[in-house]
Structures are given as C-alpha cells and as structure tokens.
Amino acid sequence: MMTSPLKRYLIGLLILAVGSCIEPYRPPAITAPNSYLVVDGFLNGGPEGTSIKLSRTRNLSEVFSLSPEGKAVIQVESERANILRFTETAAGTYTLNTPLTIGENYRLRIRTAGGKEYLSDYVPLKRTPAIDSVSWTPRNNGVQIEVTSHDPESKTRYYRWDYQDTYELRSAYDYRIEFRNDEFVYRDQNSPETYRCWKSGSSTTINVASSAKLSQDVIFKHPILLVSNNTPQLYIKYSILVKQYALTREAFEYWDNLRKSTEQLGSLFDPQPSQLASNIHAVTDPTEPVVGYLSANTVSEKRIFINRNELPGWRIPSGNEQCTIDTIQGKDTKDYAKGGYAPIGTIEDMPYFPGSPLLMAFRPCVDCRMKGSNVRPSFWQ
Known part of the structure; x- marks a missing residue:
C-alpha cells in the first residue's frame, strides 16, 4: 500500500x-x-x-x-x-x-x-482478529495512544496498524455580520456555519509489530501515536479510529x-x-x-474519543492565540474584507448601515473553514 x-x-x-x-x-x-x-x-x-x-x-x-x-x-x-x-x-x-x-x-x-x-x-x-482495546495514557508532552490485541488461535503473529484522527476546533469569534455579494449583511439562515469545525488527518508513518517470539499471540499496549499537548488537537475533543491488519x-x-x-x-x-x-x-x-x-486480509477497527475534561490540567493552545479584533470604518471596510479580514459585528451591537464602523479580524479567526470542515462527521458524539 x-x-x-x-x-x-x-x-x-x-x-x-x-x-x-x-x-x-x-x-x-x-x-x-x-x-x-x-x-x-x-x-x-x-x-x-x-x-x-x-x-x-x-x-x-x-x-x-x-x-x-x-x-x-x-x-x-x-x-x-x-x-x-x-x-x-x-x-x-x-x-x-x-x-x-x-x-x-x-x-x-x-x-x-x-x-x-x-x-x-x-x-x-487472512482474517484479522478484533482489536481488544484502544487506550490512552497521559505523558509529560501529550497523550500516548495504544492498541491491545490478541489472536486466541495464534494464527496472526504479524500486525500492521494505521489510523484516521479528527478533532473539533472553534473560531476565536462568532459573527453577526458577513460579507456576501460585495455587501455587508446580517447573518441569516443561509449563512454557513463558521464557528464550529472539524479537522481530520491520517497516519503518515508505518506501524508494525510481531508476537512471533512470544508464547502467546498477544500485542499489549503497542504505541500508535503520541498526540502533543502543544497543539489544538486536544483543546476540545479528539477522536482516533485505529485500523488493524493481519500480515503474513x-x-x-x-x-x-x-x-x-x-x-x-x-x-x-x-x-x-x-x-x-x-x-x-x-x-x-x-x-x-x-x-x-x-496483501490480503480483513480489517478490524476501533474508535475512541478523548474529551478535554478527561485530561490533566495542561495549558493546551486553542490555535487562536494570535487573534485580535480591529475597528475598521468607512470605505476601508470592503478593502479589508477583500484582503483577508472578516466582519464580526458593529461596535456595541449598534445597528449596521453602510459606512458604519465594523469590528473585524483576520479571516481564520472568524471562519473555521479556513482550518477544517464545517460538516459534522457522522460518527461525532
């Protein structure tokens, strides 16, 4: 593969x-x-x-x-x-x-x-045995994902794993006003979701293990991935789907x-x-x-979720630490909107009219689609 x-x-x-x-x-x-x-x-x-x-x-x-x-x-x-x-x-x-x-x-x-x-x-x-468990252990620098599996018939002995992971992310600011069709308009039911998104990835390394030298066909807490606590992956909720393959x-x-x-x-x-x-x-x-x-085999898989409140008291970054709000007014507002900024709303929630000062921020701070997808995964809990 x-x-x-x-x-x-x-x-x-x-x-x-x-x-x-x-x-x-x-x-x-x-x-x-x-x-x-x-x-x-x-x-x-x-x-x-x-x-x-x-x-x-x-x-x-x-x-x-x-x-x-x-x-x-x-x-x-x-x-x-x-x-x-x-x-x-x-x-x-x-x-x-x-x-x-x-x-x-x-x-x-x-x-x-x-x-x-x-x-x-x-x-x-080959028939791939079921995954017994996917577990995680907190380390000083993040969360270690581990897999445990066994074959009671001792016919596997050689294993490979890969994974797909997903985490939830949020924009720094929600918005009431958006820039649509070259105009600033109030958000309505046709406005896309830009505050809550999900970002997915997949394994980029090769992960194999063998029980051939053991008396039993058991793989116990084999490390799959270390999820760093210095990235936004663990800030809200994180999920990983581990897939297991039996090899010759x-x-x-x-x-x-x-x-x-x-x-x-x-x-x-x-x-x-x-x-x-x-x-x-x-x-x-x-x-x-x-x-x-x-190779030829079936696939076994298991998914787990990790919530922020289950973790130690780490200071996990949200990914929005550099976000700030600027007040833009007059004719400059459209230039900013076309140049990488997004509107948030008016000052002190005053009614908007053309030329009103607007609160604006760099687009990735307002639109989470710049970092992920706003389509909720079907498996998300």
Whole structure:
C-alpha cells in the first residue's frame, strides 16, 4: 500500500545519490526516463470491498509526485480459477465490491493501457482478529495512544496498524455580520456555519509489530501515536479510529524494512536505502521494478474519543492565540474584507448601515473553514 513513508524512501535514494557530492553532478538515474508502476492497496476480505490505486513514478529531476495509471485492466484470480474484474471508478483508482473468501489464495493481474502486464504472487486472505482495546495514557508532552490485541488461535503473529484522527476546533469569534455579494449583511439562515469545525488527518508513518517470539499471540499496549499537548488537537475533543491488519511473515518483513528505510535514515550508522522486494512482478519485462506489496486480509477497527475534561490540567493552545479584533470604518471596510479580514459585528451591537464602523479580524479567526470542515462527521458524539 503506497504511503508517504514510501515516498520518503524513494526521496532517500535520491539524497543518498547526490547529497555527498562536492561539485554539482546529475547522475543518469536522475534524468533517466524511468517510470515504474506503483500498486497501492490490499485485497479486502470484508464487506467494504477492495480499492487498488495504480500510479507511475516520475523522473527524479521533477517535483516528486505520482501520476495516475488509468485505463488499466485489473483482475483478482484465485487458485480455484475464479476471476473477478475491478472497475475503474476514478483516474487510477479501481474497485471491487464482490466479497472474497477468507483462507483462499489470491493473486492480482494487471494489464496497463500500454500493453504491459504485471502479476503478483498468490497470497492467503487472512482474517484479522478484533482489536481488544484502544487506550490512552497521559505523558509529560501529550497523550500516548495504544492498541491491545490478541489472536486466541495464534494464527496472526504479524500486525500492521494505521489510523484516521479528527478533532473539533472553534473560531476565536462568532459573527453577526458577513460579507456576501460585495455587501455587508446580517447573518441569516443561509449563512454557513463558521464557528464550529472539524479537522481530520491520517497516519503518515508505518506501524508494525510481531508476537512471533512470544508464547502467546498477544500485542499489549503497542504505541500508535503520541498526540502533543502543544497543539489544538486536544483543546476540545479528539477522536482516533485505529485500523488493524493481519500480515503474513513476508508482508511484515516488507513493511518493517520500509519502516527502517524511511524513519532511520540520516547517518552512516542507520540502515541505507535499498530496493524493497515486492511480490508483484513485471511479466512483460522481468527486469522492471514494481513498487508496492500485495496483501490480503480483513480489517478490524476501533474508535475512541478523548474529551478535554478527561485530561490533566495542561495549558493546551486553542490555535487562536494570535487573534485580535480591529475597528475598521468607512470605505476601508470592503478593502479589508477583500484582503483577508472578516466582519464580526458593529461596535456595541449598534445597528449596521453602510459606512458604519465594523469590528473585524483576520479571516481564520472568524471562519473555521479556513482550518477544517464545517460538516459534522457522522460518527461525532
């Protein structure tokens, strides 16, 4: 599954190649027209269905990015000769809604619009055990999120996690007057919500663990994320959804090597970047590398909420510490509104008429949509 750590791994290869040069040098690897297939996704044995993203690496001399690989034909094949075809739902994104069978062995076959063919090894579709708990522990610098899980049948042993987190945020000031259609008008039922918003993010690191050396298949309070108490995330309410994936030993080694390559680069004593062994192969040209690793599993997930009143007496920033109110009047009010400021109301709640002095503040202090979304998440409590 292609993540930002994998991007950092590819960038690390570039840094290793050019970072120690005394004189400017452009090695052939930077300017070579290499374009490798990137396979991002896994075969999901749950009711959510499977989503696979295909893209291509670009020349290292360009701004680092990936270009979608559209109009490909993707199909999943079982050892029992069952074949299911994916549907392209967006450029480079392919989905399959047909359920897959736990315990069955599957492989992925890809044929690009350019006629190249790629084939993965067969992988078993593993059942991921349920997450026992997602807990948190206060530290001096924030909250440590931890996960506990076990497999009573001892069939998992290798685990990976990622997460999606969301927190509530508020504007520094609510408003009675808004700037709409080049005019200042009183807020009404058509005015958008700009005081209460939510901001979401997702994991950017690789998190794996193994119980292979333990007598029992148990993962106890494995650290997932440290949420800093020096950010607004914990100011009102914070939520995290942890997702758990069962891996094979080979998949675990792939992800663990990728983790080491992306997180421990920086000195001569750290692991040096190297080509990761993918289980997806180029059939048309066996020498062509493929980026990514195919796994097959169900997904277990658990969500928790953390309220401000549950935390120690930390001085958590709201994100609005720099907000101030200015009094603007006359013809300057529209110029300010067009230049990054937002109206709040009139002085001492006096009735507004054109040219009245207005209380104004920098727009992110009034409109929370500058920092997040005003659409309440369906799971929010």
